[in-house]
Amino acid sequence: KVQVIVDELDEAGYSNLGEFVRLLNTRLEELLAERLLHAIQIWETTFNVSEEEGGGQANEDNDGVAPSAALKAYELHLEISLHEGVLYASPSLEAASVAFVELLQGFLGTALLQKRILPGSLRAKSRGVADVPFKAGLLERIGVRALGPVYSKLMAQMRDCSDYVKGWLRYQALWDMTLAQLIEALGDDPSKVDVLSKWATVLSESEVARSSLERSLEEVRFGPIFVNYSQVQERVISRYASWSVQLQTTYAGLVHKATVALVEELTKAKAALEALRVGALGAGTIDSICYLQDVGAANKDWGARGEAIATGEKLLRRMRYKFGADWPAATSTMSLLADVRQILDRRAAELDGRLTPLLEELTDECGSANDGVTELTADWAEQKPEGDAEVVDTTAAALSVLRRFDERLRAARTRLDQTR
Secondary structure (H helix, E strand, O other), X not given: OHHHHHHHHHHOOOOOHHHHHHHHHHHHHHHHHHHHHHHHXXXXXXXXXXXXXXXXXXXXXXXXXXXXXXXXXXXXXEEEEEEOOEEEEEOOHHHHHHHXXXXXXXXXXXXXXXXXXXXXXXXXXXXXXXXXXXXXXHHHHHOHHHHHHHHHHHHHHHHHHHHHHHHHHHHHHHHHOOHHHHHXXXXXXXXXXXXXXXXXXHHHHHHHHHHHHHHOOOEEEEOOEEEEOHHHHHHHHXXXXXXXXXXXXXXXXXXHHHHHHHHHXXXXXXXXXXXXXXXXXXXXXXXXXXXXXXXXHHHHHHHHHHHHHHHHHHHHHHOOOOOOOOOOOHHHHHHHHHHHHHHHHHHHHHHHHHHHXXXXXXXXXXXXXXXXXXXXXXXXXXXXXXXOOOOOOOHHHHHHHHHHHHHHHHHHHHHHHHXX
């Protein structure tokens, strides 16, 4: 309308119209600059609004721009849906991002692309003179840097929204993964503490995620973007419940096997330790010492396995798992472990008290056994039967010598074995 009025003034032949139009454009540029800055404030305020689950009111900014009214017509509602076992967002995040960039350009373009007033637009158009927008002058007035935060806030909200939606889409694994794949990934050897630990972690995290979903609302806001997941919330929770049953059953089976195996090992060790005696040097002394060392080395592993079993049973009880009648209680297992450790400490103390005398006896016995072997060798060299008839009178005499030395050799070998 302003251009039409100026054209009428031009046709009427008003003088100094060029100066009037110049001043008019200057004033219009000032007004557009103010409106552009206000539009930028509205945009920034709108994209500053972000509600965590549970809601919350956004406050007005320092200039009194109300976020709830800003860009109300440009709200985007994004739905998380499930169709034939596939989770997806509609519209897609990529489409939403493109839409808001185009919206921003159009929002700012309302001021930037306004055309300057020409003193004689009809004559200018007849000469092919193009319209000139206020864009360059406006950017010079407000500074190009003023537009940086506008795009930054848009990208930041889109990034947060994208992360949140991707978090929901990760629940797709509840439909895609099978129990066999999970077992292959975590392992199924109940004797390994790290396997039990991995299963306990997965079970705990699944329960936490399920509980969090049950407490959450149905919509989250990122600026003018609203993410609604009411269509899939209950179905994801139901899927978690189904998985929880499978996880508890599998984990309980592993803990049960681990407990039975540990109880069997501890029972055997307890019986062996109770029967063990560290007294005077004998044929089984060295074996007893070695056995005590083996049990001492296994003690740490038994402790770690016992703790994993106790933790597993506690976790299952918290989840109200129904234990069978044949379930071996963790308290009984830990009590048995305590008994084994007590007997082991007692036997180790006995060994410490006997260690020095045993070493002295062993040293003496080794020396005596070696002397016996030396003596046997010398006697054999002197008395062994020869093929010469002068030395071996009869066959019976030769057999008697061989029999005697065979007995001495067996005795010497046994004595040496006891010292090894």
